[in-house]
Amino acid sequence: MELLRLGPVGQEKPAVRSGGTIYDLSSLTADIDGTFLAADASARVRAALKGGDLPELAGADTLRVGPPIARSQAVLCIGQNYAAHAAESGSAPPEVPILFFKHPNTVIGAFDDVRIPPGAEKVDWEVELAVVIGKEASYLSSPEESFAHIAGLAVSNDVSERAYQLDHSGGQWSKGKCCATFNPLGPALVPLEDVTDIHDLRLWSTVNGEPRQNSTTADMIFDVAYLVWHLSQYLVLSPGDIINTGTPQGVALSGRFPYLQPGDEMEIGIDGLGAQRQKVISA
Numbered sequence: 457m458e459l460l461r462l463g464p465v466g467q468e469k470p471a472v473r474s475g476g477t478i479y480d481l482s483s484l485t486a487d488i489d490g491t492f493l494a495a496d497a498s499a500r501v502r503a504a505l506k507g508g509d510l511p512e513l514a515g516a517d518t519l520r521v522g523p524p525i526a527r528s529q530a531v532l533c534i535g536q537n538y539a540a541h542a543a544e545s546g547s548a549p550p551e552v553p554i555l556f557f558k559h560p561n562t563v564i565g566a567f568d569d570v571r572i573p574p575g576a577e578k579v580d581w582e583v584e585l586a587v588v589i590g591k592e593a594s595y596l597s598s599p600e601e602s603f604a605h606i607a608g609l610a611v612s613n614d615v616s617e618r619a620y621q622l623d624h625s626g627g628q629w630s631k632g633k634c635c636a637t638f639n640p641l642g643p644a645l646v647p648l649e650d651v652t653d654i655h656d657l658r659l660w661s662t663v664n665g666e667p668r669q670n671s672t673t674a675d676m677i678f679d680v681a682y683l684v685w686h687l688s689q690y691l692v693l694s695p696g697d698i699i700n701t702g703t704p705q706g707v708a709l710s711g712r713f714p715y716l717q718p719g720d721e722m723e724i725g726i727d728g729l730g731a732q733r734q735k736v737i738s739a
Contacts, residue, residue, distance in 0.1 A: 457501065458644035458730070459488050459608065461522040462513065465565075468522040471513050472501050473644065478517075479510035488645065489526040490696025493590040493607040498647040522565045524610055524645035525588055530697045531558040531639060533584075533614060534683060535629065537702025538675050544710040553678050553686055556629040558614070562639035563698070566732030570615055571637045571739035572718060578618035579716040579736070582703035583661040583669050583724040586612035587680055588645055593693040602684035605693065608647045609654070611726045612700050613640040613734065618709050636739070641698070643730045651728060654680055659704055661724040668713060669724075671704030 460478065461468035470481035470488045484500055485492040504510050513519075535554035536542040542549045564570075572579050590607025614633065621632020648654070654673065661669040673679075678686070683701060687693060708715045716722070718738045725731030 457505070457650055458646055459501070459524055460644050461488055461524055461526060462516055462519040463522065464520060465522070468526070469513065471516065472505070472510070474505050478513045479505065480513040481510065483510065487526045488524060490529070490694060493588070494592070494695035497590070497607065498649065520565060521567055521643045523563045523641040524643065525641070525696055525698065528560050528563060528696045528698050529694055531560055531563065531700065532687060532697065533558055533633065533700040534678070534702045537677050538671060538704040539677055540671070540675065540705035541703055541707070544705045544707070549677055553683060555687070556633060558630065558639055558700070559634040561636060562634060563641050564637050564639065566611070566640055566642035566730070568637065568640060568734065569737045570640065570722070570734045571737055572716065573617065573635050573739050576617045576620070576635070577715065578708070580616045580618055580708045581661055581663065581668065581716065581722050581724065582614035582616060582707055583659045583726070584612040584614050584700045584703050585657060585659065585673055585680070585726060586610040586641060587684065587699040587701060589693045589697040589699070590695055592695060593684060593688040596685045596688040599681040599685040602681040603648065605684060606648050606680070607695070608645045609651055609729055610642055610645050611724060611729050611732055612698070613722065613724050613732065614700050614703060615639065618715070640732055640734050643732055646729050657729070658727040661706065661722065663713070663716070663722055664720055669704050669706030675704060676702065
């Protein structure tokens with residue numbers, strides 16, 4: 457089962473793909489957002505599918521694919537969470553999770569264009585596993601509690617401007633992460649119970665068809681359960697919040713590949729969660 461939001465920007469319809477068919481979820485919810493996720497969304501959708509209560513969404517294959525979650529209050533990001541990526545960035549593996557933030561308006565659909573800001577010269581790609589919170593999490597007592605607070609997983613592209621991130625930042629990273637369109641998300645939100653093995657998902661990326669990243673979540677320094685537990689000690693995670701859990705090696709920051717230019721095309725994916733593709737354009 458995959459939760460989707462389909463249609464023009466600001467007019468997306470909630471939908472679910474099951475057994476190769478896309479069904480309209482409008483009878484259950486006006487949108488896929490934190491409120492819906494917190495109301496036992498996965499179980500309600502499964503019950504409606506089993507009961508044959510959902511109509512097919514007419515023309516679904518022709519509709520734009522929007523981000524699978526609407527109106528997230530926060531996009532939290534974990535830096536250098538793969539040892540090989542930390543090494544290619546010139547850093548030792550972190551001893552505790554590194555946290556930075558992206559503005560929620562960075563989130564766009566999986567196939568929307570990514571816009572390079574005026575004067576930006578070091579725009580980079582980063583395939584990441586995104587965790588979407590489904591139940592408020594605050595001061596969890598152990599990592600084992602984390603899974604009860606996760607609604608699902610998605611593919612995320614943590615697009616970054618490295619000069620903004622490292623040279624203009626004063627020690628913080630968010631300036632290089634917050635440009636409009638800098639977080640394509642989706643195409644779908646896959647409920648946690650539909651993911652075979654969260655600890656061994658293959659992540660990959662290409663630019664103009666040439667391989668860049670190829671790794672698995674088994675190489676994470678801090679796994680998903682630990683990250684949700686850890687963050688809950690410092691802030692309240694709300695339904696609909698997005699956590700980008702870090703990227704593996706193979707980015708332009710390594711010096712092995714050129715940075716993105718207008719006309720380039722990124723493709724990234726995670727096995728079992730889908731793939732996304734963006735054209736890079738000038739803002």
